[in-house]
Amino acid sequence: MRALGLANVRQERFPLQVWERGREDAMVLSPAPQRIAVTALGWSPATPVGGIEAEVALVDSLEALKAAPANAYKGKIVLVTQATPRTHDGSGYGATGPIRRFGALEAKKRGAVAFLLRSLGTHHHRFAHAGSQDRATITQGIPAAAVSPPDVELLQRLAKRGPLRMTLTLTPKPVRDGFSQNVIGEITGSEKPEEIVLVGAHIDSWDLGTGAIDDGAGTAIVLGAAKLIKALPSPPKRTIRFVLFGAEEQGITGGRSYAEKHKADNHLVVTEADFGQGPVYGLNTRFADPEHPTAQALMRVLAPLGVVRGSNAADGGPDVSPMVEAGVPAIDLAMEGTDYFDLHHTADDTFDKIERGRINQSVAAYVAALWTFLSWAAISV
Amino acid sequence: MRALGLANVRQERFPLQVWERGREDAMVLSPAPQRIAVTALGWSPATPVGGIEAEVALVDSLEALKAAPANAYKGKIVLVTQATPRTHDGSGYGATGPIRRFGALEAKKRGAVAFLLRSLGTHHHRFAHAGSQDRATITQGIPAAAVSPPDVELLQRLAKRGPLRMTLTLTPKPVRDGFSQNVIGEITGSEKPEEIVLVGAHIDSWDLGTGAIDDGAGTAIVLGAAKLIKALPSPPKRTIRFVLFGAEEQGITGGRSYAEKHKADNHLVVTEADFGQGPVYGLNTRFADPEHPTAQALMRVLAPLGVVRGSNAADGGPDVSPMVEAGVPAIDLAMEGTDYFDLHHTADDTFDKIERGRINQSVAAYVAALWTFLSWAAISV
Numbered sequence: 093m094r095a096l097g098l099a100n101v102r103q104e105r106f107p108l109q110v111w112e113r114g115r116e117d118a119m120v121l122s123p124a125p126q127r128i129a130v131t132a133l134g135w136s137p138a139t140p141v142g143g144i145e146a147e148v149a150l151v152d153s154l155e156a157l158k159a160a161p162a163n164a165y166k167g168k169i170v171l172v173t174q175a176t177p178r179t180h181d182g183s184g185y186g187a188t189g190p191i192r193r194f195g196a197l198e199a200k201k202r203g204a205v206a207f208l209l210r211s212l213g214t215h216h217h218r219f220a221h222a223g224s225q226d227r228a229t230i231t232q233g234i235p236a237a238a239v240s241p242p243d244v245e246l247l248q249r250l251a252k253r254g255p256l257r258m259t260l261t262l263t264p265k266p267v268r269d270g271f272s273q274n275v276i277g278e279i280t281g282s283e284k285p286e287e288i289v290l291v292g293a294h295i296d297s298w299d300l301g302t303g304a305i306d307d308g309a310g311t312a313i314v315l316g317a318a319k320l321i322k323a324l325p326s327p328p329k330r331t332i333r334f335v336l337f338g339a340e341e342q343g344i345t346g347g348r349s350y351a352e353k354h355k356a357d358n359h360l361v362v363t364e365a366d367f368g369q370g371p372v373y374g375l376n377t378r379f380a381d382p383e384h385p386t387a388q389a390l391m392r393v394l395a396p397l398g399v400v401r402g403s404n405a406a407d408g409g410p411d412v413s414p415m416v417e418a419g420v421p422a423i424d425l426a427m428e429g430t431d432y433f434d435l436h437h438t439a440d441d442t443f444d445k446i447e448r449g450r451i452n453q454s455v456a457a458y459v460a461a462l463w464t465f466l467s468w469a470a471i472s473v
Numbered sequence: 474m475r476a477l478g479l480a481n482v483r484q485e486r487f488p489l490q491v492w493e494r495g496r497e498d499a500m501v502l503s504p505a506p507q508r509i510a511v512t513a514l515g516w517s518p519a520t521p522v523g524g525i526e527a528e529v530a531l532v533d534s535l536e537a538l539k540a541a542p543a544n545a546y547k548g549k550i551v552l553v554t555q556a557t558p559r560t561h562d563g564s565g566y567g568a569t570g571p572i573r574r575f576g577a578l579e580a581k582k583r584g585a586v587a588f589l590l591r592s593l594g595t596h597h598h599r600f601a602h603a604g605s606q607d608r609a610t611i612t613q614g615i616p617a618a619a620v621s622p623p624d625v626e627l628l629q630r631l632a633k634r635g636p637l638r639m640t641l642t643l644t645p646k647p648v649r650d651g652f653s654q655n656v657i658g659e660i661t662g663s664e665k666p667e668e669i670v671l672v673g674a675h676i677d678s679w680d681l682g683t684g685a686i687d688d689g690a691g692t693a694i695v696l697g698a699a700k701l702i703k704a705l706p707s708p709p710k711r712t713i714r715f716v717l718f719g720a721e722e723q724g725i726t727g728g729r730s731y732a733e734k735h736k737a738d739n740h741l742v743v744t745e746a747d748f749g750q751g752p753v754y755g756l757n758t759r760f761a762d763p764e765h766p767t768a769q770a771l772m773r774v775l776a777p778l779g780v781v782r783g784s785n786a787a788d789g790g791p792d793v794s795p796m797v798e799a800g801v802p803a804i805d806l807a808m809e810g811t812d813y814f815d816l817h818h819t820a821d822d823t824f825d826k827i828e829r830g831r832i833n834q835s836v837a838a839y840v841a842a843l844w845t846f847l848s849w850a851a852i853s854v
């Protein structure tokens with residue numbers, strides 16, 4: 093940010109709880125021996141020394157798990173086998189996300205000794221999909237892991253041949269206290285510096301991959317927009333604040349910290365880039381008046397980039413959601429994500445997956461939309 | 474095979490040397506810490522306890538490695554970065570295969586303490602590609618491993634920022650004696666039972682995946698052909714022998730054993746299915762007379778399946794190559810393999826990659842070709 097010439101560049105530190113992955117090892121014992129690819133879910137406790145050996149109960153869905161009586165899975169490992177549908181807008185992941193967040197808690201209530209789910213990814217590779225669970229699992233969880241999609245299908249085939257028994261070993265360290273930070277920089281407005289247009293991305297990522305698409309791509313888009321706006325011949329009328337959030341992946345820890353610290357700031361509108369590399373195909377708003385002239389102005393600059401008008405139900409993005417819930421207007425520049433969950437939160441999220449043309453279109457869309465807010469004479473969306 | 478009603482079903486045991494993978498762990502120390510995905514090559518010795526820490530020398534090709542003087546890589550880890558081209562016929566893998574087989578021996582001659590290569594795969598996933606080395610590495614090897622394609626590109630980018638240092642830990646067990654077996658069954662000829670048409674596949678596979686495409690697919694094609702030929706209203710005139718070879722992956726150990734044990738048998742023609750699931754697109758022959766009427770008869774039944782005439786330089790397949798080298802005629806039913814090296818020898822070689830339509834066409838082509846040999850009046854190709 094300093095290299096880009098941004099103003100007020102700073103880190104804002106916040107406390108968090110640290111969960112650190114250990115060894116992860118899963119082996120089917122019967123009806124046929126087979127090693128399977130798993131990865132521990134965030135906040136999972138370790139298995140006992142030597143691992144867990146138990147029968148595996150296959151369950152179709154979180155709903156079916158919740159419908160089972162107490163002790164239905166006593167002493168067993170529960171595996172929820174539901175697949176995540178491939179969609180362009182993340183709605184598939186939205187639908188299956190609760191399996192990961194709440195599955196271990198629901199399985200424990202019914203006597204299970206460990207919880208597994210089909211990885212919340214849309215690929216068909218032998219990668220397991222990391223991700224966080226509900227914070228209640230920090231104290232009330234059971235060992236929990238995601239299984240790669242091909243391995244879940246293998247388990248489903250094996251289960252037809254006889255009772256499934258397996259061992260599961262997970263050795264994450266006990267949760268401990270730590271800290272992280274948000275990284276912030278600005279271009280100060282020339283006429284109304286106190287009115288802030290905020291655009292964010294997050295700089296943490298899951299440990300299995302290198303975080304290229306989640307959220308290196310978003311970070312590149314935001315910094316690309318910063319570079320272009322900084323290079324314009326005249327400065328914006330309002331202030332634009334670039335925020336690279338920390339600890340999004342563990343449950344929007346950086347976003348909550350920012351919202352609390354900056355609740356008195358005058359945020360005119362907020363948005364985040366956290367859905368891969370684009371291209372941007374849709375504009376969602378969350379305006380008091382969805383027909384506000386600003387929405388029309390945004391579409392005048394976005395339509396030539398191939399962007400269509402979406403809903404007025406924008407969430408802004410995960411890290412700005414605490415501000416949006418508090419009533420701050422937001423936009424989403426909705427990005428094409430049909431392939432996003434092929435890579436997201438796996439070891440395969442690496443830089444070679446980045447396509448320059450997609451990033452470039454996204455940067456153009458962010459600059460066009462942000463500049464509309466930065467330069468438009470009268471905005472009170 | 475017994476369930477299919479084949480005759481003379483038997484196992485033929487042979488000795489081999491067993492190499493067994495252990496833990497594999499690689500970490501870049503500088504210029505930036507990063508865990509990378511590696512897998513030990515067959516016959517690799519273990520690293521010293523605690524692993525190897527050394528500077529990494531990037532080398533473009535095996536030719537460049539061979540051109541370097543003695544001690545050029547003294548104390549270093551050599552990484553050959555050449556990529557395997559994607560081709561439909563395996564010629565890309567054919568071209569880069571010597572890097573894996575001979576790289577460690579060549580690196581050792583120049584003082585290297587370990588050898589790495591870019592995985593011989595055409596995918597862009599974070600999987601490392603297993604495979605065997607030249608047998609001389611059993612006694613003369615150094616620790617050797619394949620690096621996933623995205624990680625090699627990461628290392629190439631990091632190397633531009635400063636000297637690359639990394640740690641490598643491999644813990645395969647010492648090579649020991651063991652045994653495996655070929656599995657054989659027949660449909661006995663009604664007129665000339667002593668004339669044998671041999672079709673093979675191999676039932677061993679690399680340990681990282683489940684061997685679905687290499688060579689479960691070939692095994693399925695061969696057994697599918699057995700089922701259809703067995704179901705024909707009249708038996709074949711000649712004997713068809715189905716051989717499921719063991720230990721192909723460690724260097725055609727089962728194929729060499731079979732050739733030695735059966736060198737007195739009258740093999741009319743041999744072939745193998747070991748290039749994935751098809752479809753079959755080409756007929757290669759290795760006949761004394763490539764214009765022999767049998768070649769024309771083969772094309773009459775294969776052309777309607779979309780098969781074109783190829784060369785007269787068939788190799789038959791890896792497990793039958795010792796027989797072909799001894800002068801036995803062979804055919805190749807060349808299978809479309811553009812995607813074969815996306816999966817081959819990786820953890821991602823799993824059953825979900827199998828496409829029924831591709832297997833079905835391949836079975837049809839094998840049955841059509843084999844039946845031509847089994848029923849044709851006069852064959853002496």
Ligand SMILES: [Zn+2]
Nearest residue numbers: 294306307366
């Ligand atoms: Zn994200």
Ligand SMILES: [Zn+2]
Nearest residue numbers: 298306341437
């Ligand atoms: Zn994420």
Ligand SMILES: [Zn+2]
Nearest residue numbers: 675687688747
């Ligand atoms: Zn093979």
Ligand SMILES: [Zn+2]
Nearest residue numbers: 679687722818
């Ligand atoms: Zn193979």
